[in-house]
Amino acid sequence: MERTPEMQAKPRLAHAFIVRVMHWIGAFAIFCMILSGWQIYNAAPILPFLFPQWMTLGGWLAGGIAWHLSAMWLLVADGVAYLIYGIVSGHFRRDFLPIGRRAVGHDLAQALRLRLEHRLGHYNAVQRLLYVGVIVVIILTVLTGASIWKPVQLYWLTDLFGGYDFARRVHFVLMSLIVSFLLVHLSLVALFPRTLVSMLFGLSRDSNAGVSQ
Amino acid sequence: MNNKQRPAVRHDEIKADLRKVDRRLFLRSGLSLGALSLLTGCDLSTNDSVDNALRAMLRFDDRVQAALFNPNRLAKTYPASAITRPFRFNAFYPEWQVRTVEASQWRLEVASLVDHKRAWSLVDLRALPQEEQITRHVCVEGWSQIGQWSGVPLHIFLRRVGADLKAKYVAFRCFDGYWSSIDMPSALHPQTILTLDFEQKPLEPPWGAPLRLRIPTKLGFKNPKYIASMAVTNDYPGGYWEDKGYDWFSGL
Numbered sequence: 001m002e003r004t005p006e007m008q009a010k011p012r013l014a015h016a017f018i019v020r021v022m023h024w025i026g027a028f029a030i031f032c033m034i035l036s037g038w039q040i041y042n043a044a045p046i047l048p049f050l051f052p053q054w055m056t057l058g059g060w061l062a063g064g065i066a067w068h069l070s071a072m073w074l075l076v077a078d079g080v081a082y083l084i085y086g087i088v089s090g091h092f093r094r095d096f097l098p099i100g101r102r103a104v105g106h107d108l109a110q111a112l113r114l115r116l117e118h119r120l121g122h123y124n125a126v127q128r129l130l131y132v133g134v135i136v137v138i139i140l141t142v143l144t145g146a147s148i149w150k151p152v153q154l155y156w157l158t159d160l161f162g163g164y165d166f167a168r169r170v171h172f173v174l175m176s177l178i179v180s181f182l183l184v185h186l187s188l189v190a191l192f193p194r195t196l197v198s199m200l201f202g203l204s205r206d207s208n209a210g211v212s213q
Numbered sequence: 214m215n216n217k218q219r220p221a222v223r224h225d226e227i228k229a230d231l232r233k234v235d236r237r238l239f240l241r242s243g244l245s246l247g248a249l250s251l252l253t254g255c256d257l258s259t260n261d262s263v264d265n266a267l268r269a270m271l272r273f274d275d276r277v278q279a280a281l282f283n284p285n286r287l288a289k290t291y292p293a294s295a296i297t298r299p300f301r302f303n304a305f306y307p308e309w310q311v312r313t314v315e316a317s318q319w320r321l322e323v324a325s326l327v328d329h330k331r332a333w334s335l336v337d338l339r340a341l342p343q344e345e346q347i348t349r350h351v352c353v354e355g356w357s358q359i360g361q362w363s364g365v366p367l368h369i370f371l372r373r374v375g376a377d378l379k380a381k382y383v384a385f386r387c388f389d390g391y392w393s394s395i396d397m398p399s400a401l402h403p404q405t406i407l408t409l410d411f412e413q414k415p416l417e418p419p420w421g422a423p424l425r426l427r428i429p430t431k432l433g434f435k436n437p438k439y440i441a442s443m444a445v446t447n448d449y450p451g452g453y454w455e456d457k458g459y460d461w462f463s464g465l
Binding site: 040041043044046061062063065066067069070073148150151152153155164165168 | 266267268270271273274281282283286288289349351352353354355356357429430454457458459460464465
């Protein structure tokens with residue numbers, strides 16, 4: 001379909017409706033996965049600490065497993081849909097790439113001095129790196145999870161992650177990376193509340209954009 | 214007053230008790246603050262729907278696991294040097310409560326869909342072909358340990374007793390009050406063995422003497438110890454932990 005002048009004039013949303021839906025489904029699924037995962041961790045901790053019971057989901061081990069084995073399907077379905085959309089629609093290529101080393105260095109220095117601009121619909125280099133990074137980490141978390149769920153049927157995956165016991169630890173480290181990302185992500189949402197409004201209801205992109213396009 | 218119409222017990226009076234009785238799954242009572250914060254607008258009394266959804270998902274997981282099960286895929290085996298020592302005792306009670314039986318008095322009862330319903334002594338079982346394995350025992354809690362077991366492959370035993378191999382389940386009852394069940398394809402897996410020996414010596418009480426199931430394609434709680442009887446059946450037999458909310462298939 002040809003684009004009419006009216007359509008071009010209409011401001012583009014920072015986040016397409018479908019992206020917002022997938023974001024919140026994914027957020028819910030990840031939240032359930034982390035809290036039920038902590039419940040499962042508590043049954044056989046690999047480090048000398050337990051997660052406080054109130055921070056966990058499921059009440060006891062069987063409940064935690066039930067939540068974990070339920071939310072994982074939601075996460076996988078949402079994640080696969082998002083990956084397909086991101087590739088097919090050009091969302092990844094347009095919004096996440098390129099991630100230049102120099103741009104990351106520059107933007108990180110600016111961000112640490114709290115001077116980095118946060119424009120709706122435009123990701124700076126640090127954001128690009130973090131978003132692509134967390135997507136990769138989530139994929140690896142799902143794969144390590146599958147490898148410790150099915151160490152016999154998916155033995156090649158378990159071997160890939162260093163065997164059952166090692167894969168459990170990798171799964172834990174990857175969870176820690178996701179939690180670290182969430183701490184940064186939620187702090188920045190708190191600093192720039194407009195991003196929350198935008199992800200919920202859809203705000204148009206900030207102007208003076210298109211520099212990178 | 215219309216006393217006649219008033220039931221002897223009002224539902225809301227015993228509601229709390231009914232719930233306690235009904236809570237075999239404990240998933241709902243397991244809702245913590247984290248979950249409550251998700252379920253805005255839901256109070257505890259409406260969370261039966263969450264409970265039911267989780268049960269439905271576990272049944273779905275069981276179907277996925279059954280489809281994923283490859284009857285020819287063998288669990289990894291290890292060298293003797295990899296055996297975990299000391300081996301960890303694990304049951305639903307502490308080790309001092311382990312029950313023992315006189316080996317010469319013990320019999321394995323075989324019931325339901327089998328041609329030859331007879332009791333098997335340990336001598337009878339030792340006369341059958343034996344198989345040894347060093348495999349990883351993975352607990353549902355996440356920890357694991359490598360052990361050495363040997364005994365009669367279950368598929369040989371099932372054929373010997375003329376079991377209906379098209380039946381859905383093989384169920385085990387144990388003299389310590391435990392019970393569990395497995396699907397027929399897993400029962401026929403070559404590494405599923407009626408175990409008589411642990412580390413090349415007859416099973417000792419902590420490890421399930423005189424007979425236990427060793428099935429390295431399933432989680433530890435699907436490896437019942439202290440077996441007293443087994444049955445081949447099409448009626449879902451459940452299990453001690455399975456009935457409490459763990460997913461039944463629990464394959465690895």
